[in-house]
Amino acid sequence: xxxxxxxxxxxxxxxxxxxxxxxxxxxxxxxxxxxxxxxxxxxxxxxxxxxxxxxxxxxxxxxxxxxxxxxxxxxxxxxxxxxxxxxxxxxxxxxxxxxxxxxxxxxx
Amino acid sequence: xxxxxxxxxxxxxxxxxxxxxxxxxxxxxxxxxxxxxxxxxxxxxxxxxxxxxxxxxxxxxxxxxxxxxxxxxxxxxxxxxxxxxxxxxxxxxxxxxxxxxxxxxxxxxxxxxxxxxxxxxxxxxxxxxxxxxxxxxxxxxxxxxxxxxxxxxxxxxxxxxxxxxxxxxxxxxxxxxxxxxxxxxxxxxxxxxxxxxxxxxxxxxxxxxxxxxxxxxxx
Numbered sequence: 001x002x003x004x005x006x007x008x009x010x011x012x013x014x015x016x017x018x019x020x021x022x023x024x025x026x027x028x029x030x031x032x033x034x035x036x037x038x039x040x041x042x043x044x045x046x047x048x049x050x051x052x053x054x055x056x057x058x059x060x061x062x063x064x065x066x067x068x069x070x071x072x073x074x075x076x077x078x079x080x081x082x083x084x085x086x087x088x089x090x091x092x093x094x095x096x097x098x099x100x101x102x103x104x105x106x107x108x
Numbered sequence: 109x110x111x112x113x114x115x116x117x118x119x120x121x122x123x124x125x126x127x128x129x130x131x132x133x134x135x136x137x138x139x140x141x142x143x144x145x146x147x148x149x150x151x152x153x154x155x156x157x158x159x160x161x162x163x164x165x166x167x168x169x170x171x172x173x174x175x176x177x178x179x180x181x182x183x184x185x186x187x188x189x190x191x192x193x194x195x196x197x198x199x200x201x202x203x204x205x206x207x208x209x210x211x212x213x214x215x216x217x218x219x220x221x222x223x224x225x226x227x228x229x230x231x232x233x234x235x236x237x238x239x240x241x242x243x244x245x246x247x248x249x250x251x252x253x254x255x256x257x258x259x260x261x262x263x264x265x266x267x268x269x270x271x272x273x274x275x276x277x278x279x280x281x282x283x284x285x286x287x288x289x290x291x292x293x294x295x296x297x298x299x300x301x302x303x304x305x306x307x308x309x310x311x312x313x314x315x316x317x318x319x320x321x322x323x324x325x326x327x
Contacts, residue, residue: 008151011178015168016158018186023217026196027204045295045326047191048286050184051163051279052296053303053319058170059276064308074273075280082277082284088130092137095277099270 068108074099115236120228124237127220128244134162135252137274140260141166142253144271145173149257156250161218163282164188166275167316176311184317195222203235216242219282295325 059075061067078095086094116124135156142152147169155165164185171181195217203225204213216239225238263269287293299319306315 007178008172011168011172011182012151012155012158014179014182015155015164015185015189018182019159019161019164019189019192020215022186022189022192023196023214026193027199027201027210027214028196029193030197030199031201042323042326043194044191044286045292046320046323047188048283048292049296049299049319049322050188050316051283052287053299053316054163054167054170055276055280055283056300057303057307057315058279059273060304061307063174070270071273071276074270075276078273078277079280079284082281088281089133091281092133092274092277095273096270099273100268101270103268103270 070099070102070107073102073107115232116240120224120237121240124224124241124244127224127241128248131162131220131245132248132252134278135249136256136259137271137278138162138166138169139253139256139258140263140271141256141275142169143257143260145169147173149254149261152253152257153250156253159185159189160215160246160249161185161189161192162249163279166279170275187317187320192217198222199225199238200231200234202231203238205235205239213239213242216246218242218245220245291326295322298322298325
């Protein structure tokens with residue numbers, strides 16, 4: 001961890017307090033206003049888009065460059081298994097196993 | 109607590125138990141990845157108890173480990189956790205508890221507890237499912253994270269075991285049900301492309317935020 005500890009603690013506190021506020025505010029709003037379902041859907045879609053972008057960048061990149069083939073290959077196999085409704089544990093273990101196997105075979 | 113066991117049937121409790129077990133295993137990989145990225149044990153431990161929202165914690169760890177600012181990482185995590193606001197809107201009043209109980213009931217709101225609550229027909233069952241799953245996750249997520257961090261600090265080259273592929277696989281498995289919707293899938297692919305295209309030029313964390321522009325695809 002290269003960042004100073006105080007900064008990490010500050011980030012941690014912001015994330016924890018803000019998340020609690022998000023959990024609470026929806027319940028408080030529910031009693032008061034009618035929220036357009038479209039807006040709620042949009043928030044949900046935004047979260048999925050960000051998570052998909054996170055999957056793509058963590059699978060394919062390392063720093064500012066390409067991660068190598070082994071990791072995205074493992075994630076691809078996991079994606080196919082998840083799409084075919086394989087159990088969660090199988091999906092996650094397959095990703096690690098395929099990536100580890102490729103590295104044993106000399107594919108980075 | 110005892111009313112939870114009376115209100116829910118065996119099948120419902122088994123589903124909640126399996127979900128909590130899965131959460132425990134994600135917690136293991138989360139703790140191992142966090143220490144492998146150079147964090148001391150207390151960071152994933154404290155995050156898992158106080159934030160209690162997996163995807164945002166992975167994101168926080170990932171951005172800081174890549175050299176990004178912890179403040180920017182926290183804001184990115186908050187963006188991911190903003191979905192808890194519509195969750196709160198979706199839950200009928202009373203599910204999360206009343207008065208002091210609601211302080212804890214609010215904290216245990218997560219993807220799993222909300223899904224189980226919404227699946228139940230009546231308020232008492234909704235409340236029981238919500239609390240059973242919420243408290244289960246509150247025990248399993250930090251428990252897995254701490255154990256994973258302990259294992260990870262013994263195992264040095266986690267890349268050799270393919271652990272670095274687990275994080276994207278976990279997130280992918282969690283969002284795959286949303287990706288079955290064609291419109292969401294299109295937007296997600298556009299967002300992923302934006303993030304990948306900008307990664308070589310931008311500081312860590314920003315590409316994922318820029319991906320939000322793809323939300324116009326869903327309009």
